Amino acid sequence: MNVVAMAKYIPNPTGTPEIGDDFLLVREGVEGGLDPGDEPAVEAALELTEQSGGEVTVVSMGPASAMDAVRKALSLGCHKGVLVTDDALRGADAWVTATVLSTAIQLQEFDLVLAAVESTDGSTGTVPQTIAEILGVPALSFARKIELKDGGVRIERQTETGYEVVESGLPALMTVTAGATTPRYPTLKGIMQAKQKPVEQMSVADLGLSPDDVRPTQKVVGIEDAPVRKAGEVIEDDGSAAARIAEFLKEAKVV
């Protein structure tokens, strides 16, 4: 089977993000890489094609530096990549992202599209579902266990109170939770080979989209500091901390 793995380049999650005067995230001079949340989906794509044959195409949208994320996925074993990068996409919202990525995915041969449940930086969590609707395929969301079955897929889908078993034919899209797979590490050989693998870089025009197609539908009109919660008393445990906590719980009338 042929699989498309969606990959996002995000600023280093342990860094301190800054907002510019245009209300957009400052990305210049900020270290970044493949969203760690994408790794379980990339791993699932690799395992499925190792079982059944076929290729994994990494599809990404982002600044030119997002090539790092694509190369990382290639170093793990994905076969080729597509990166849509265009100044017109700065400040893209969920709708624009889904429009661009679905158009890029439609140019690929695929049986399955794999994505993270949500990005680590934006946490929007709806882009894969929108893409699935545009592609006209089911979205097998929140998969925590994945197996191929009778020419289709069978997953355990996480729910708020447990899980469901869902069976679907192909083609389909799937969002993969952390823990569904154990992501591999890139090998030196993989990193060397990644440099030789084909990556197609595309603009909005290359996809046949117009500036109107990528106009954001959300505008940030203000950013303010949230009310700060005041830090309270901090004590060092000298053996009496348990008694102090018990007293606090009694004051709060919960014991």
Added chain:
Amino acid sequence: MAAIWVYAEVKDGQVGPPALELLTKARDLGDTVEAVALGSGASGAAGPLGEHGAARVFAGDDEVFDGHLAQPRVHALHELVKEHQPNMILFATTYESRDLAGRLQARTGSTLMSNANDVLGPDRAQTQIFGGTKVVDVQLEGPDPKLVLVRPKSFAAEPSGGQAEVVPVQAQIGDDLKTAKVVERHEEAAAGPQLGDAPVVIAGGRGLQDPKNFELLKELGGAIGKAAVGATRAVVDAGWVPYNMQIGQTGITVKPDVYIAIGISGATQHLVGMKESKRIIAINKDPDAPIFKVADLGVVGDALKIIPQLTEELRSSG
């Protein structure tokens, strides 16, 4: 004036609190407030929806909605949207509604905002970023209906005493929308009070060092009495405890009377889900852990020593 819809999730014929919270807010936003409920028992759920402000409930009781993932529900919802043209649809940030809202957006071409904490008008909403340290005011543009996913517990549900007219929804669902079938359902609910409702939440993170130390939290919960045990994303991802115990951006939002964070550093992804708690106690070895910045009582120390002492203290004084 604006027509505001609320998508109400139905499970076993019951609507959950999020839909009632959203209806309460919707009453401030428009003069027409209506709800859509799709799944077995949807009509029966019209009572509480009406009491919270829905003048009409579009109810689809067909089992086709329960037996499949989002596609049949999206189709039915889209048909209703085309016919009645609401200005805005509010959804709760849940698995089901994320799937639904995401797919509906592809059909309506309208904006979809996630993780809203407040809705200011039919084209304006707020979200919090960077672990809830910044409030972002967002203008929603483009065609109606504006779609907004709101985090549960953003508003308090208050009944207005109304009664809803039930409008049955006829499902005409093609076979092409029935390819993803739900073949089994499993509950993994823990005993005792549920995380979302418990007056005391005890949450554990990486600092517990070993999955078996979650037993210490359960024992403490037993000594307190009305407590539920939760966890951070890090330990859920590591497979220590099931996903339904996860508190944070991904996972459940809690607002208990007392939140006890044990071995939790306080990553922004976690803070979003608990910082509105009335009182926060944090125990961590690292005096620089960000969790201490939001704690009312912070204890720098070894949780594995302190928790059994606390359990013992409460048992002997209780």
